[in-house]
Amino acid sequence: MSTNNPQITVLGLGTGDEDQLTLGVWKKLQLAAKEQAVLYLRTKDHPMVQMLDTNQIPYQTFDENYLAHQTFEQVYESIAEALIQSAKTQSSEVIYAVPGHPMVAEYTVQLLKQRCPSEGISLQIIGGESFLDQAFLRFGFDPIDGFQLLDATSLSRYTLNPQLHTVIGQVYDTLTASDLKISLMEAYPDDYRVVVGHSLGVTGVEQIIEVPLHELDHVKGYGNLSLVWVPRSEQDELYYRTFGRLHEIVQILRSPEGCPWDREQTHASLRKNLIEEAYEVLETIDEDDPEHMCEELGDLLLQVMLHAQMEEEIGTFTVYDVIATLNEKLIRRHPHVFGENKAEDADEALVNWNAMKAEEKRKKGIDITKQSVLDGVPRELPGLMKALKLQKKAATVGFDWSELEDVLNKVEEELTELREAIANPSEVGAQDRLEELGDVLFSIVNVARFLKVDPEEAIAQTNRKFIQRFSYIEDQIRLRGLSFEQTELSEMENLWQEAKKVAKLGQS
Structure with missing residues (x-):
């Protein structure tokens, strides 16, 4: 176990061109070799490693970690854990070198920043040239015009803003590029021009390729040093979305x-x-x-x-x-989705929803025990819809018919009362007839509820059917050169029956 205060120093190796490596980082690498400090590289897949080999600077890499784990998150967590354990056991400083700048798209460094304080490890970070420096230079745009940096492996449609220049990193392979293309096509036209940059700033290796968006995954050569630039747009059509x-x-x-x-x-x-x-x-x-x-x-x-x-x-x-x-x-109101509750079907989900509504009312100081069972039905709902909601609420406390036959009998009873009101106009006023008709409609809604049919949908379907059949009558009268005034009711009834037959033939 080390008796010294354990320390990890993170170095940025820059974008890959040795001329872009900072003097401070290079001195630190040379000093590490002289003092036999432990030097770790996140990966050997970086152009600067050749310079280390040429100058006989020894190192170890974490490339095997990529093979041992299924996700990048697991890889980076395993690297951070290995560095922390090494710092605790080594008698000398542990140096960890990463591509680019340690604070740009380097998750292992973020993990170290989180864990080192609680582990009693001193963490020092020395910057290097970021891939962003080369992106601004080689793509040729000024980030002050509006710029965002996104991760291809976790990109969301909702983070895209066509008014900003967008640079997307972590485009490791063709599969990632394909997923990225699909996400971008939700916000940009298929033929929108995008730019792929491989190994920007690395002499003899750099590639800059402009393609229409739909060909993004056709580009060859994706790897650790690949970027995609989506230029900002002035097109109104993109802002419309x-x-x-x-x-x-x-x-x-x-x-x-x-x-x-x-x-x-x-x-x-x-x-x-x-x-x-x-x-x-x-x-x-x-x-x-x-x-x-x-x-x-x-x-x-x-x-x-x-x-x-x-x-x-x-x-x-x-x-x-x-x-x-x-x-x-x-x-x-969806604790079964965003919380720990469970709901196996729609009925259970509705129970959760209603429970949360009740809890919200309690928090507002509303005494739900003093509320009417019928509260919560909007006053201005259409009549049939409101009747259905009132009946459903009443049924929750047992105020309901037990059988459909009972409901049908109630319809007959209300129809009888309506007929009596119509037959005795001298004894029954207009308001009473209105109420009797309303009772009939209310009982019909009850029938719909027992049949699990929405009465609004039922009447809407009948309205459409009526329009189709009546339009048929109009067309036939017009084809005969006649008007409604010249057509007997019996003839219109015949045409109505024809319309029903035509509709049935059309459905068969």
Whole structure:
């Protein structure tokens, strides 16, 4: 066991050209050889190693660790552990040399920074030229224009920003390049020009290859010294795919220099628009029209953006607060996904959801024991939908029919009462007839619930069927050169029956 204070010194070997190696690092390497300090290299796969061999500077490498572990994370953790144990047992300083700069895309150094203090090991880091220096030089862009550095092995669509120059490291092989291509194509056109750099700054080895994005994984020669540069774009089409651009456009529309109509809108004036846009989305779902659905979902999203923008203008919240609230709620109410709870099916998931809702109310100081079972049903829901939700809530406490036959009998009873109200107009007023009709509709919704059918979907389907058949009648009358005034009801009924037969033939 070493009696001295254990120490690890990390050196950056630069990008690979010996002319770019810093004088301080070179002196440290030479001194290590003279004092017989232990020199470790993360990998022998680096051009500077030839200079070590030429100058007879002994070293050990961790290349075998790459073969012994399945993931890079496991490799880097094993290297950090080996360095720490070596520092504790060696009587001299442990020197660890890595490609490039130790603080740029070097996970082993980050692990050492985390662990060395608690292990009682002194850690010194001496920088070297980073691959970024050569990227700025060889690719020829100024990072002050906007720049981000990303890791190809953990790249997310949500980190990409077309307004910034993007340099992507850790493109070790063709498989990584292929995964990177797929991620980039979610934000950039397939033919967007990107640049691959192999061994930048290394004389006689360097390659700079520009290709369309869809050919990124066709490039040969990927390895430890490979980078991909995605130049920043001025194309409006790329910004159209960003949420930030949508927020910016809505701000402009509502600004004094924006659209007079948009400026005049209030929450109240847009109320009906929100409802209409939601129903237009439902139409596209019923029609199974994805292209139209994409457009209508955009119109619905615009309503959300406008309402949020109005609140942003008076300082209450922004659309980003809306998103943050939603994200927090989704995570909180799905403990079976983001926590330790389990849910084997949809029913269990719903139990978790309702439990979290109840817990949220308790934290807000709401006494749920004093709340009505029927609370939580939106006041402005369409009638059939609201009736269904009310019935479901009542059923949770046992207030329900036991058999479908009982529900059907209730429908007959309500129909009888409606007939009696209609038959005695002198005794029953319009309001009573309205209520009796409502009772019939409410009982029909109960039937739908027992059949596990959404009554809104059922009536929507019947509405579509009616439109198709009535349109057939209109077409046939028009083809005969007639009008409705010239057509008897009996003839229209015949055409209606024809329409039913035509529809059945079309389905067969």
